[in-house]
Amino acid sequence: MSARFITFEGIDGSGKSTQSRRFADLLRDQGTDLIFTREPGGSAGAEEIRNLVLTGETDRWSAETEILLFTAARRDHLEKTIQPALDAGTTVVCDRFADSTRVYQGATRGDLRSKVDALHELMIGREPDLTFIIDMDPAVALERGLARKSGEDRFEDFGLGFQETLRHGFLSLAKAFPDRCVLIDGNRTIDQIASEIAAYT
Numbered sequence: 001m002s003a004r005f006i007t008f009e010g011i012d013g014s015g016k017s018t019q020s021r022r023f024a025d026l027l028r029d030q031g032t033d034l035i036f037t038r039e040p041g042g043s044a045g046a047e048e049i050r051n052l053v054l055t056g057e058t059d060r061w062s063a064e065t066e067i068l069l070f071t072a073a074r075r076d077h078l079e080k081t082i083q084p085a086l087d088a089g090t091t092v093v094c095d096r097f098a099d100s101t102r103v104y105q106g107a108t109r110g111d112l113r114s115k116v117d118a119l120h121e122l123m124i125g126r127e128p129d130l131t132f133i134i135d136m137d138p139a140v141a142l143e144r145g146l147a148r149k150s151g152e153d154r155f156e157d158f159g160l161g162f163q164e165t166l167r168h169g170f171l172s173l174a175k176a177f178p179d180r181c182v183l184i185d186g187n188r189t190i191d192q193i194a195s196e197i198a199a200y201t
């Protein structure tokens with residue numbers, strides 16, 4: 001089977017990291033050659049940008065500036081990590097990708113979606129083959145996320161209303177891209193969710 005580009009999306013604390021790692025481990029156990037990566041980050045340059053966008057005050061960057069920073073990080077990640085792996089026949093499992101920009105920057109602080117789409121088309125031009133969107137109650141997810149106290153909480157610090165807007169954004173995205181998106185109910189145990197996702201190996 002040819003290499004696949006698989007992404008996990010959802011609001012902060014929805015369980016993406018947990019489930020994407022579990023799925024990558026499962027694929028590896030089955031003999032799939034793969035790399036696990038994440039955004040923002042996944043290459044040396046993109047990890048530097050990660051630090052800029054995830055720390056500091058909520059008003060540190062406007063949504064417009066964030067679109068540029070996340071897209072710059074993604075371009076570096078794509079050039080240095082994702083595309084070389086896919087070209088070598090290696091599957092890529094990635095925690096967040098362009099759908100996060102569509103929702104976090106495109107639909108939370110004004111309608112900036114057409115700007116996100118234009119920049120994506122110009123500078124990225126690649127969609128995943130398969131995307132799991134983990135949907136869950138934003139209040140529970142926010143509690144989980146903030147409990148981690150990672151120091152990278154700039155987006156969690158926008159509060160519950162912001163997370164609710166994000167949830168609706170991800171639900172619309174799942175409807176808009178039905179060919180590649182699978183909506184997963186995240187309000188269950190880690191094992192229950194993982195066994196549903198395991199059907200997609």
Ligand code: ADP
Nearest residue numbers: 011012013014015016017018019144188189190
């Ligand atoms: P995300 O990457 O979406 O922010 P994580 O996978 O890091 O989410 O999960 C956030 C926190 O919630 C972690 O402490 C994780 O162990 C816990 N968690 C993840 N999935 C579940 C679940 N289904 N039920 C309960 N706790 C969970």
Ligand code: TYD
Nearest residue numbers: 011012013039040070096100101104145155
């Ligand atoms: P992540 O480390 O996945 O955080 P979490 O585990 O809390 O989900 O992502 C960091 C934050 O960056 C997250 O709040 C979402 C945000 N983000 C954007 O706003 N736009 C983007 O394009 C990406 C990739 C992430």
